[in-house]
Amino acid sequence: MDAPTTPHRRYNPLVDEWVLVSPQRLERPWQGQLEPETRETRLAYDASCYLCPGNVRANGERNPAYTATFAFDNDFPALEPDTAAPASHGGGLLHAEPVAGRCRVLCFSPRHDLTLAEMDARAVRRVVDAWADETQSLATQPGTAYVQVFENKGAMMGCSNPHPHGQVWATSYLPQTPARKLAAQRAWLERHSSDLVGDYLEEELRRGERIVCRNESWVALVPWWAVWPFELMLVPVRRVPELPALTSDERDGLADLVRRCGVRYDNLFRTSFPYSLGFHGQPAGGAEHPEWRLHGAYFPPLLRSATVRKFLVGFELTAEPQRDLTAEAAAARLREQGERHYRTS
Numbered sequence: 001m002d003a004p005t006t007p008h009r010r011y012n013p014l015v016d017e018w019v020l021v022s023p024q025r026l027e028r029p030w031q032g033q034l035e036p037e038t039r040e041t042r043l044a045y046d047a048s049c050y051l052c053p054g055n056v057r058a059n060g061e062r063n064p065a066y067t068a069t070f071a072f073d074n075d076f077p078a079l080e081p082d083t084a085a086p087a088s089h090g091g092g093l094l095h096a097e098p099v100a101g102r103c104r105v106l107c108f109s110p111r112h113d114l115t116l117a118e119m120d121a122r123a124v125r126r127v128v129d130a131w132a133d134e135t136q137s138l139a140t141q142p143g144t145a146y147v148q149v150f151e152n153k154g155a156m157m158g159c160s161n162p163h164p165h166g167q168v169w170a171t172s173y174l175p176q177t178p179a180r181k182l183a184a185q186r187a188w189l190e191r192h193s194s195d196l197v198g199d200y201l202e203e204e205l206r207r208g209e210r211i212v213c214r215n216e217s218w219v220a221l222v223p224w225w226a227v228w229p230f231e232l233m234l235v236p237v238r239r240v241p242e243l244p245a246l247t248s249d250e251r252d253g254l255a256d257l258v259r260r261c262g263v264r265y266d267n268l269f270r271t272s273f274p275y276s277l278g279f280h281g282q283p284a285g286g287a288e289h290p291e292w293r294l295h296g297a298y299f300p301p302l303l304r305s306a307t308v309r310k311f312l313v314g315f316e317l318t319a320e321p322q323r324d325l326t327a328e329a330a331a332a333r334l335r336e337q338g339e340r341h342y343r344t345s
Contacts, residue, residue, distance in 0.1 A: 154274025
């Protein structure tokens with residue numbers, strides 16, 4: 001199918017949401033905000049970094065001299081294990097409910113200067129194992145309803161420390177996006193006796209135009225309904241419901257694809273590409289979820305270069321998401337990028 005070149009809407013069945021696509025807007029001149037170019041020199045070890053091995057964190061605790069991954073409870077968590085019920089506001093329009101949870105920080109490497117794109121395959125595999133281990137540990141704790149794995153990379157995405165790290169949050173409730181995805185996948189299974197993400201993957205593999213890269217166990221593609229310019233979706237070939245359920249080969253495959261996607265991003269504008277990365281696995285609690293297939297998503301803000309970003313403003317805040325670059329064009333540009341990192345080429 002040829003990509004439309006005129007304005008149109010695309011539907012995202014996973015969250016029951018539309019996105020307006022306006023390819024012709026890429027021709028408009030740009031006099032908006034330009035992010036400053038950065039030419040940072042990164043150290044392998046930073047004595048002032050509270051995430052580096054052996055250094056003291058903000059709460060006074062000292063990190064061990066870790067040599068691989070390192071996980072700890074967030075010193076400034078968004079959720080706490082024991083939370084008192086909020087004061088009642090009286091009416092139904094001022095409803096509140098108590099929430100509890102646990103927030104973990106996961107340092108990917110002892111090296112302060114390496115991102116996932118710059119780490120070797122074995123090191124990234126250790127990160128995948130840590131994602132799975134943290135998910136398993138938090139999901140089995142009483143009161144946990146959902147576990148969210150994510151990484152914010154780059155100051156543009158609100159990352160407070162450049163040391164390569166991500167987070168794992170356990171919540172006592174099912175957050176809105178996973179709840180919408182659960183309802184959509186459950187309804188699809190009831191209607192079609194197959195899983196929604198798996199059927200979507202088959203369609204994308206058949207067409208091929210939005211596939212960026214793949215291996216035997218994982219596929220990286222720009223989703224049909226992408227909102228962010230170079231958004232990516234990671235989908236396992238086998239229907240697996242959560243990170244802990246991945247086989248050893250599938251973990252190797254995920255590590256391979258995470259590294260390759262990171263390299264393609266960095267090579268695109270020859271910069272350390274900012275993004276938010278997250279994985280959506282099945283809800284916690286021990287129930288079977290035959291409708292759910294694990295999947296990951298990258299949400300990167302850069303649009304035209306290392307200094308021009310996309311903003312969600314105006315129509316997007318008041319009406320619905322909108323994008324200029326088509327998913328097909330974004331996939332083609334990412335496919336064109338070599339898999340040798342520009343800093344080492």
